[in-house]
Amino acid sequence: MADSSKQELVQLIKRFGAYLTIKISKLLPISLQKMQDSRSVGAIAGLAVAIVFTWRLLRSPSQPQRRLPKRQSGTPSSSGANTNSNANLVVSGVSSSLEDLRAQTVVDEFFQSVKPTLGQIVRQKLSEGRKVTCRLLGVILEESSPEEIQKQATVRSPVLEVLLEITKFCDLYLMETVLDDESERKVLLALEDAGIFTSGGLVKDKVLFCSTEIGRSSFVRQLEPDWHIDSNPEIIFQLSRFIKYQLHISPNRPERTAPNVFSTPSLEQFFGCV
Template identity: 85%
Template structure:
């Protein structure tokens, strides 16, 4: 009985290893081509050890079954035949069962893990380290500098994404304003939203100008990896100078350059809606 169990375990490990190799090859075809046979074997062996240890710890122990006492007398030929037939398992069925068990273990081990918002931000920004962004229509609910003379309100839906960007990127916010009071309203709104305390943004990185060309000039001087704006003219002007741009527009605009992307809102670009 012990030899049979050992042999079954060995066969299951072999089938598991073969299926694991195929699984990893499908997931990482490029990486495996660069690895030598020893590296692939080490990775597969480690994964096998981890999975089987985990499965062993999860599996409840089954107490050994007591053997029934033999009845006196010689059993009839028919009962012996029935007992023998009931204990026989076709080799093909056993092989299929082992394949299924190995596949289930691998599938459970390779269950996809949902990425965090931080991981999505870094992936979407292509690991960009510097970002410039317009305030009106992106971070603020107001849609024009004239609106900022009355009030400034941070959009609650964009706040989580904004804070994640400040964790991984050097972020500069900028806007055209018509007076000093508008500047104060914007800074107060950002401060009340917790942008300066919870994130990596400081007030010195919130820039104000008097014209739209002034904002474009800010962007060219800072040379960011990404610029985010709502003005199609600025997006078009900067397409030759900035690596990537995101055009925030309620109506999907025609793509003007391969390095220009578009989305209705900043949070929707990162799949948060």
Template identity: 75%
Template sequence: MAETSKDELVQLIRKFGAYLTVKFSNIFSISLNNMNSRSLGAIAGFAVAVVFTWRLLRTPRGPQRRIQKRQAASSSSSGLPSQTNTTSTSSGVCSTSEDLRAQNVVDEFFQPVKPTLGQIVRQKLSEGRKVTCRLLGVILEESSPEELQKQATVRSSVLEVLLEITKFCDLYLMERVLDDESEKKILQALEYAGVFTSGGLIKEKVLFCSTENGRSSFVRQLEPDWHIDTNPEVVSQLARFIKYQLHVTPIRPERTASNVFSSPSLEQFFGSI
């Protein structure tokens, strides 16, 4: 039944193709110059659609014969005389195989293209062109200015996202420090990690201050599209001045404003891990 329906549809496509061939030949014989690029594009697109439909509906004769032979051999070895059941089973298996094959072709043809990390970053940042970000707890492993007096370590998991941001955003990094040695340790850690080699971020865009309010002042002066911070008080203070903010915190807080988002880390916000 399924085979008859497919044959009828194939014959219909052939007749329709012959009809179109006559029509197109008449059109071309009248005046080829009167057809514009859109008409030719429509004809080409229709031809591709017909070919694709034909390939989907084409019945694989080889596998069907092999399936029938295997079913017949199985029936004869078991001593069952029912040829009707064998034919019905073979037809059902073949039909299922054809349906799966057609579905696989369609799924492969329409399989969505996975976006790149750069595309995800641009989408998440809503095409924002300027970003400010604190260092402690976001870019660096350390979480307090006291720890920076001993060492500064760049989180390896955040590097890929950070470099993607610098490709199309004007990025400023900032942090509260207790002494000049802490500043040097931070710059050395960033340089060693290769943050400055991409060309999107320079040392002059790494800002230091002595208070949390000083960081808030930096952000307000720079007027970024996004600010990334771990301090809930700073995030709350800047909510009415900055278009978007990302609050990096291990504990998901209650959303205080519609323009404030939260995530356990910068890289998780962009889905890179």
């Protein structure tokens, strides 16, 4: 490789550092238990992008250098010297911008080919947790109170894809507080019509019902999940001492009450589906 190509490669590698960090944080979510491995991820990604740079430079035909016009004999005027200096500054600035743009383009192309699937994102976000409990109201269902599901139960369509991915590798239990048997029937029928039981990862026996919020909290403690997902802040607070991780579904983005409690406006937003 020519010396000019080597220098160009070094400059490009220096420029994409900050941009690469941003792309990694957006496209390669790291599991909560493996945050300490971020340097290793960055090193691997940096090596891969450096290889892409080298390949692109070797593949691109070298461009002939433009010959500079011969300088006129005689002593140049001060105005001519200033004009030449300004021109050099403009050329240098344009060259720097083009190099930045080229570095960003190559990094974008690289990350497009390694963008994780939804299944990979779900596993990483849940820190490879194997058991998950989740309430229905306000998370899986459109309705937000037991009184509402006495009339009807409606599954939120945006959450279905994430829910099915969770059932592929997690032991998932859904639960809710209801006021009567008819509410239970409406909820089960809504889940069945949405196709939640057809994936093979969730069965009706893992949809649990109780008559009080205390009973639902007791269900969670008995099951001892890695993650519990709920929209009731009191339940979240009560369980924070007993459950490894909790996800509080709330449109208001409440303050974090404990290191193991995370919040998000919706379940699908937590996994980057919106």
